[in-house]
Amino acid sequence: MTTNSRDRALRERARAVIPGGMYGHESVALLPEDFPQFFSRGEGARIWDADGNEYVDYMCAFGPNLLGYRNPAVEEAASAQAAMGDTLTGPSEAMVTLAEDLVGMISHAAWAMFCKNGSDATSMAMVLARAHSGRRKILVAQGAYHGASPWNTPNPKGTLPEDRAHILYFRYDDLDSLRDAFRQADGDVAGVFATPFRHEVFEDQFLPSAEFAKGARQLCDDADALLIVDEVRAGFRLARDASWSLLGVEPDLTTWGKVLGNGYPISALLGCEKLRASASSIYVTGSFWFSAVPMAAAVATLAVVRTSDYLERMIARAEEMRKGIAAQAAAHGFGIRQTGPAQMPQIFFSDDPDMRIGYFWAAAAVRRGVYLHPYHNMFATSALTEADIAKTLAATDEAFAELKRAWANIPPQPNPAVLARIKAKALLSPR
Ligand SMILES: Cc1ncc(COP(=O)(O)O)c(C=O)c1O
Structure with a gap:
């Protein structure tokens, strides 16, 4: 289980001096509480939050980390x-x-x-x-x-x-x-x-x-x-x-x-x-x-x-992860859609219009040290190792199991702003 006291304290300080506590695409306002807002360092495919919790990172700073942090x-x-x-x-x-x-x-x-x-x-x-x-x-x-x-x-x-x-x-x-x-x-x-x-x-x-x-x-x-x-x-x-x-x-x-x-x-x-x-x-x-x-x-x-073979290595690891998650979803009885190139994955659950299932699953993975995102495409880095993929798949398997146990009681997506965003997005540019 992760700790978050330093993150909470930083959020409190930020609320006083940063509009809304945070802004832009790195604000965690639309994410479940388990997602940390502040990070202290990165190395390879891993990041550490402000409380020292370690994650295999599938956001790569929303893309920039191509070759591994601190390559x-x-x-x-x-x-x-x-x-x-x-x-x-x-x-x-x-x-x-x-x-x-x-x-x-x-x-x-x-x-x-x-x-x-x-x-x-x-x-x-x-x-x-x-x-x-x-x-x-x-x-x-x-x-x-x-x-x-x-x-x-x-x-x-x-x-x-x-x-x-x-x-x-x-x-x-x-x-x-x-x-x-x-x-x-x-x-x-x-x-x-x-x-x-x-x-x-x-x-x-x-x-x-x-x-x-x-x-x-x-x-x-x-x-x-x-x-x-x-x-x-x-x-x-x-x-x-x-x-x-x-x-x-x-x-x-x-x-x-x-x-x-x-x-x-x-x-x-x-x-x-x-x-x-x-x-x-x-x-x-x-x-x-x-x-x-x-x-x-x-x-x-x-x-x-x-x-280097950075691209081929990144794709190979990402495909391994995609295959593993597909097998786990099937074994646990969930329908999921993994779309786009494996190295820039987007994962959604079937029949999840308010994304409560996806949110629950991603948060369960985050609590187990794997930083997945429930609504933004993710990014692989060429620094991913076999050990990173093994840790990822162990966490996602447990996250599916937790989801299954909680199935009857999954709370509605706790943040109504998410639904508002989904609706607003449809209105932004005429279809
Ligand atoms: C396709 C695309 N274009 C432009 C941008 C804007 O880039 P930046 O956030 O660095 O200004 C982004 C950012 O995510 C993007 O994904």
Whole structure:
């Protein structure tokens, strides 16, 4: 059983000085009480909360931990750069090396620009698409997350309808719907955003058909609009190139973040040759966008991506976990859906409209030292070991058993805000 006195004390202190006690995607407000809010450290695939409880971590800081927390090669590169300086009056050599490395690895890319967060990169892509084409409309899949800027935040409080006046929506993986959006835009499309696969909260995940990806490419070419693939969440967990290289499609722009520096704050916009001049015409910048330490960390991360079997190892472990959980669910008599790539799993229970079963099961796993998430897609790291998977499957098996024992008395999902979120999500962008 975990202890949580320090976490409770920190939450109490936070409530006094941080609005709502916490904000953004790392707030545990919609999660059961068993989920800690504060953490003290990470190593490999494990994290320790503020009370010292240890977890095999399947959130990976919501993605960034690709190679393991405190990966030695990345830490060494970051420390060496930190010893020389981080945020200076101009960028360091690491910026040029990093751009060269990315251009060498990502087939469609002829240049790179760097920023801090995924939202910076997607907003920069939007601005560039409009600057290049002189057009206004941006097409986005309904309900897709591309960041927390006024044009794309899922919580429109404080934004204006005008912020989205030129955003049009289509159904992901539906070419007719995308075609309709182009028609509606009447020759005014600057760019089309798509994620590599459908990976939204509270939803089953799915990969698009090659027909959709190729059709989107063709529609963009016919209309002289830009195809923008947002790799912020999925980048380098599907492929060592841009994710749609697996479908034979080259985007014009890709946005990257999260994994790029294995946890160090850096994101990127990569573009094709024809956009070079337009990219140099826009004004985009930030006080910390040129900091050298995250760039050195990213150079080291990409070296591991290029030269190791990190991806194959991560997929093998994740598939082992998926198979194990499927067998356990069947043995305990539960229907579950495990969707998306195994290394970015989303797990939902059948007949669980208010998610009370999923919440109960995930919380039971957390109490046993395995950090699973009940409504957000999870992330595997290449640092997962056989021992991590064994610990995971022992915990999930016990969690299924606890669920079965509690079956008749599973409390309704304790947080009504969750149901409100599920409903609100359906209203955010018209379907
Ligand atoms: C697909 C996608 N795009 C953009 C973002 C925004 O990234 P950030 O939170 O780093 O601003 C996210 C974050 O989860 C994302 O998943």
